[in-house]
Amino acid sequence: MTNADTLPFSWYTDEEQLRRERARIFAHAWQYAGRAEEVAQPGSFLAIDTAGIPVLVTRDDAGTLRAFLNVCRHRGAVLTEGCGAKSAIQCHYHAWTYGLDGALRAAPRAEREPGFDKSDWSLLPASVDTWGPFLFVNPDADARPLAEQLSELPAILGRDIEVDGLVFHSRFAFGANANWKVVAENFLECYLLEPHPTFGAQFCKGKLTGEHGQFHLLYPSTGINVFPGPPNLSIGPIVPNGPGRTERYLDYFFAADVDEQWRREFFALDDQVGLEDRALVESVQRGVSSGLLDHGRRLLNAEPLLAAFQRWVxxxxx
Ligand code: FES
Structure with missing residues (x-):
């Protein structure tokens, strides 16, 4: 592979490649997981899926924010779904019950088991942290701090938008029949480009208003968009669901006083761009799946973020 070659096209279609990416990338990656306010109260929980790895976030009774693999230590059932408030997490299969601190509290019939020690079977910890109103998880309990991954991103965003002043509006879920890297790379296409070690940054100026927009890919797969105009931000993960399928959602935030008419026009434009993007990435997926081309040619001057992302992967x- 030369410096100008794209990643091999087989990396976009191969099940074994995705298995390697799950183990090497997603099992150790900070990813956007929802809103911090969803787990603000003691006793609250939020179950999420990070690229096929189920993670459970809890706020325990003492107010400590925690995360665990959402997998029962008995025979491996996913423990719980959704979000809400509970005093304990009980597995729906054989009723092993865990505290919000992850400790195994009850395991029916285990008392007949010689040498069974509940303290050996706590939930396995993961990492969790917040940045303003945003919640991030990392399946790796020994992950380096989120702040290290974000590095200069909060300061760069802070030039145009105050994240702490944003109010959640809605979540929009969508998907595409394309590999997650095709979707991520499509995000790195235009604007004024600035590669950073842990994210790709893009900037634009509104044609009429001169206001700034920012579009970032926090590696590996969290997209963050700020469009020119009144304060707005959308954020969400790009999640592989098989080598040829990607699921996404975006959480939309706005300043409290954003004009409703402007917001309607914003969503109409965003929908239009989303449809065009889906057609493009699905076309790339069909092409790279033909199996007759090994790789493509990167334009090193015009596509520095694409090159940086592919090198990172x-x-x-x-
Ligand atoms: S798999 Fe959870 S209690 Fe059996």
């Missing part, structure tokens, strides 16, 4: 996989 390549490096993660060793």
């Amino acid at each position: 390549f490096d993660q996989l060793g």
Whole structure:
């Protein structure tokens, strides 16, 4: 592979490649997981899926924010779904029951088991942190701090928008029949480009208003969009669901006083761009799946963010 070659096209279609990416990238990656306010109260929980790895976030009774693999230590059932408030997490299969601190409290019939020690079977910890109104998880309990991954991103966003002043509006879920990297790369297409070690940054100026927009890919797969205009931000993960399928959602936030007419026009434009993007990435997926081309040609001057992202993926996989 030369510096100008794209990643091999087989990396966009191969089940074994996705398995490697799950193990090497997603099992150790900070990813957007929802709103911090969903787990603000003691006793609250939020179950999410990060690229096929189920994670449970809890706020325990003492107010500590925690995360665990959402997998029962008995025989591996996913423990719980959705979000809400509970005093304990009980597995729906054989009723093993865990505290919100992850400790195994009850395991029916285990008392007949010689040598069974509940303290050996706590939920496995993961990492969790917040940035303003945003919640992030990392399946790796020994992950480096979120702040390290975000690095300069909060300061860059802070030039145009105050994240702490944003109010959640709605979540929009969508997907595409394309590999997650095709979707991520389509995000790195235009504007004024600025590669950073842990994210790709893009900037634009509104044609009429001169206001700034920012579009970022926090590696590996969290997209953040700020469009020119009144304060707005959308954020969400790009989640592989098989080598040829990607699921996404975006959480939309606005300043409290954003004009409703402007917001309607904003969503209409966003829908239009979303449809065009889906057609493009699905077309790329059909092309790379033909199996007759090994790779493409990167434009190193015009596509620095694409090159930086592909190099990052390549490096993660060793
Ligand atoms: S798998 Fe959870 S209690 Fe059996």
